[in-house]
Amino acid sequence: MAEVQLQTQTRADEAFDCLQTAIVxxxxxxxxxxxxxxxxxxxxxxxxxxxxxxxxxxxxxxxVRRPHAGVKVVSVSADELIELYRIREVMEGLAARQAAERMxxxxxxxxxxxxxxxxxxxxxxxxxxxxxxxxxxxxHHRIATGSxxxxxxxxxxxxLYYMVRMYRYRLxxxxxRPHMALGEHRRIVEAIAQRDGELAxxxxxxxxxxxxxxxxKKIQEGVLTI
Amino acid sequence: MAEVQLQTQTRADEAFDCLQTAIVxxxxxxxxxxxxxxxxxxxxxxxxxxxxxxxxxxxxxxxVRRPHAGVKVVSVSADELIELYRIREVMEGLAARQAAERMxxxxxxxxxxxxxxxxxxxxxxxxxxxxxxxxxxxxHHRIATGSxxxxxxxxxxxxLYYMVRMYRYRLxxxxxRPHMALGEHRRIVEAIAQRDGELAxxxxxxxxxxxxxxxxKKIQEGVLTI
DNA sequence: GTACGCTGTATTGTTGACAATCCGTGTGTT
DNA sequence: AACACACGGATTGTCAACAATACAGCGTAC
Numbered sequence: 150m151a152e153v154q155l156q157t158q159t160r161a162d163e164a165f166d167c168l169q170t171a172i173v174x175x176x177x178x179x180x181x182x183x184x185x186x187x188x189x190x191x192x193x194x195x196x197x198x199x200x201x202x203x204x205x206x207x208x209x210x211x212x213v214r215r216p217h218a219g220v221k222v223v224s225v226s227a228d229e230l231i232e233l234y235r236i237r238e239v240m241e242g243l244a245a246r247q248a249a250e251r252m253x254x255x256x257x258x259x260x261x262x263x264x265x266x267x268x269x270x271x272x273x274x275x276x277x278x279x280x281x282x283x284x285x286x287x288x289h290h291r292i293a294t295g296s297x298x299x300x301x302x303x304x305x306x307x308x309l310y311y312m313v314r315m316y317r318y319r320l321x322x323x324x325x326r327p328h329m330a331l332g333e334h335r336r337i338v339e340a341i342a343q344r345d346g347e348l349a350x351x352x353x354x355x356x357x358x359x360x361x362x363x364x365x366k367k368i369q370e371g372v373l374t375i
Numbered sequence: 376m377a378e379v380q381l382q383t384q385t386r387a388d389e390a391f392d393c394l395q396t397a398i399v400x401x402x403x404x405x406x407x408x409x410x411x412x413x414x415x416x417x418x419x420x421x422x423x424x425x426x427x428x429x430x431x432x433x434x435x436x437x438x439v440r441r442p443h444a445g446v447k448v449v450s451v452s453a454d455e456l457i458e459l460y461r462i463r464e465v466m467e468g469l470a471a472r473q474a475a476e477r478m479x480x481x482x483x484x485x486x487x488x489x490x491x492x493x494x495x496x497x498x499x500x501x502x503x504x505x506x507x508x509x510x511x512x513x514x515h516h517r518i519a520t521g522s523x524x525x526x527x528x529x530x531x532x533x534x535l536y537y538m539v540r541m542y543r544y545r546l547x548x549x550x551x552r553p554h555m556a557l558g559e560h561r562r563i564v565e566a567i568a569q570r571d572g573e574l575a576x577x578x579x580x581x582x583x584x585x586x587x588x589x590x591x592k593k594i595q596e597g598v599l600t601i
Numbered sequence: 602g603t604a605c606g607c608t609g610t611a612t613t614g615t616t617g618a619c620a621a622t623c624c625g626t627g628t629g630t631t
Numbered sequence: 632a633a634c635a636c637a638c639g640g641a642t643t644g645t646c647a648a649c650a651a652t653a654c655a656g657c658g659t660a661c
Contacts, residue, residue: 158442159643159645160644161430161644184611195646196613196614196646197423197426197644197647198645200613200614201426201427201430204427204428204434205430205431205434208430208431208435209434210526210529215653216384216385216613216652216653217613217614217651217652217654218613218652219612219653229525232524232525232527233526235469235473235524235527236469236526240466242465243462243464247461298461298462299455300436300459300535301458301462303436304462304530307434309526385615386614386615387614387615410641410642411642421615421617422643423614442643442644443622443623443642443643443644444623444624444643445623445643446643
């Protein structure tokens with residue numbers, strides 16, 4: 150609830166960020182109808198910038214708007230969540246391949262260091278949740294930007310990840326999954342280090358496939374209800 | 376310049392459509408800086424709805440905005456155009472595979488009929504440009520929606536195609552390319568009709584790969600300067 | 602008893618004026 | 632002559648009031 154805010158960006162940007170994180174974190178539940186004036190008082194904004202932010206969020210598919218009828222947070226069904234992973238599979242596969250061709254040696258070093266820090270975190274057994282939520286995101290983030298494909302990174306970071314994280318927040322991680330995921334990450338990085346784009350793509354696709362199957366299993370078990 | 380307009384949608388939607396088509400058609404040149412008041416008088420709007428539309432367009436990557444410094448149409452470099460086709464390759468490959476699994480028999484019939492009409496258009500030699508510009512778009516549009524993957528269709532139809540069409544408008548089609556593209560389309564449809572998702576994906580990826588190479592060649596020849 | 606239509610209220614969409622910020626131009630200095 | 636700084640104008644960002652529309656509740660007709 151800090152009143153201090155970066156003055157460099159505009160209020161509309163601020164509203165956009167606030168709403169986006171609120172939706173992703175679940176403070177605004179999926180399917181929830183939200184009034185403009187309520188949001189204004191909640192985030193200390195006026196309706197002008199707010200509406201601009203709402204337009205952007207609608208365009209990104211995080212909420213739906215019906216004329217004169219209000220705006221409500223998008224609710225993604227279980228099937229649609231699975232579909233999201235199918236998209237990630239092909240797009241991040243491409244990102245991994247291009248990253249193998251274009252990442253600098255320095256970036257690869259940083260990537261390895263990131264995985265090392267993740268490993269210690271997991272071994273110390275504190276912060277499994279952190280690893281799953283933020284560490285995994287960090288890894289994929291670096292690959293996306295490392296692809297040097299502006300539009301690809303934009304679509305992954307700006308569209309897909311937010312929708313996935315929106316559900317990952319309420320998704321408890323399976324027992325051995327973080328450790329297994331880390332191993333998969335390591336192999337992907339090694340393929341990138343060897344500049345083997347084809348292998349990196351294959352491994353990344355398999356990695357996301359495994360994550361998808363993990364979620365599918367949970368949904369069938371009824372652990373995750375959407 | 377028709378004054379009549381659908382009253383069902385809001386002014387912001389109208390502004391969004393107007394600007395989007397203006398950018399795609401080239402009425403607003405890439406890199407061109409545009410003032411808000413000028414746009415208002417040009418499209419008979421006020422600044423409120425206009426700004427909302429600008430926010431949406433920025434979010435989709437069709438224009439960039441610097442705070443207090445104005446907004447200008449995004450200019451995509453030749454390299455970035457190529458990267459767009461790399462993205463299309465994997466995403467439309469996925470779309471073709473899922474379309475093969477999920478399209479109804481009726482949709483497949485319609486798709487075949489569409490290709491037939493394209494064929495007569497090409498043979499009559501009138502409307503090569505039409506085929507390349509709109510017919511091709513029509514084909515890929517149907518595949519995307521036929522995938523039954525909401526987000527995938529949204530990303531293809533809402534993001535990628537507009538950026539591609541923005542440059543296709545000034546791209547003269549190669550001599551024999553439309554006829555060859557039609558043949559590739561036919562083979563993709565047959566794979567879908569046989570419910571062979573793997574093959575459909577492969578053929579679609581190769582199809583877009585060919586289109587990309589066609590553009591790369593033109594850029595190297597200096598025919599297309601971006 | 603149910604279905605249809607009407608009206609009131611609350612919410613959204615729009616407008617025009619006001620405030621904050623940046624860019625170009627001009628002048629002064631080195 | 633070239634650079635730095637400051638000022639004015641123009642443009643963007645923000646605000647609060649006005650108009651238009653949809654939803655809910657009630658009444659009436661069938």
